[in-house]
Amino acid sequence: MHLQQVKFEAAFGTFAQLPKSDLPEVAFAGRSNVGKSSLLNCLFRRKSLARVSSVPGKTVTVNFYLADRVRFVDLPGYGYAKVAKSEKQRWSELMEGYFRSGRDIRLVVQLVDMRHPPTKDDLGMLEFLQANGYAFAVVLTKSDKLNKTEYQNRLALAEKELPQVPRERLIPFSAVRKEGAEQLLALIEQFVR
Numbered sequence: 001m002h003l004q005q006v007k008f009e010a011a012f013g014t015f016a017q018l019p020k021s022d023l024p025e026v027a028f029a030g031r032s033n034v035g036k037s038s039l040l041n042c043l044f045r046r047k048s049l050a051r052v053s054s055v056p057g058k059t060v061t062v063n064f065y066l067a068d069r070v071r072f073v074d075l076p077g078y079g080y081a082k083v084a085k086s087e088k089q090r091w092s093e094l095m096e097g098y099f100r101s102g103r104d105i106r107l108v109v110q111l112v113d114m115r116h117p118p119t120k121d122d123l124g125m126l127e128f129l130q131a132n133g134y135a136f137a138v139v140l141t142k143s144d145k146l147n148k149t150e151y152q153n154r155l156a157l158a159e160k161e162l163p164q165v166p167r168e169r170l171i172p173f174s175a176v177r178k179e180g181a182e183q184l185l186a187l188i189e190q191f192v193r
Contacts, residue, residue, distance in 0.1 A: 003044050003045065010064050011063045014094060018097065021101070023071050024069075025103055025106065026109065026188050026192065028072070028075060031077055034112065039173060039184075050074055060087070061076065075095060078121050099128075107192070109137050110122070112139070112141070114141060114151075115145055138165045142174065
């Protein structure tokens, strides 16, 4: 894939604002602060196209990026406790609206922090994707924060914790080391072409 010509298209805060789907889409989902923006910047080979924040819950909109006739969609992070109930409701409606609006979603990239077991929210999202027939991959982020032994142990545990994910779609990733980026790009290309 040629992602050098990527551009930010738009951000939408409510389901009603979402434009019609007219291109294949690859959606990125995960908990707040799991590293979606860092992953996108790594894939796009840009430092700050997707805004990275140390404060969880910063992505509160559905953000669309266009590259190589494919839309990359950064979905709002879930699972952050320090937001108002009304805001959680808006996020929920936005996410549900996105997935239920007949879009051409070819692949959902679910991000899970490799240092920890998948959360209840992570597992719930995977159940939703599986139940609704979406193709998905799981990217295990922040792999560089583990030493070699911890890395091997967490990868083995992740394979057991996520039996619904085929091994070739379980990708350790580090934005720092660029680990997993080429593997993920190849997988994305397989689903969008």
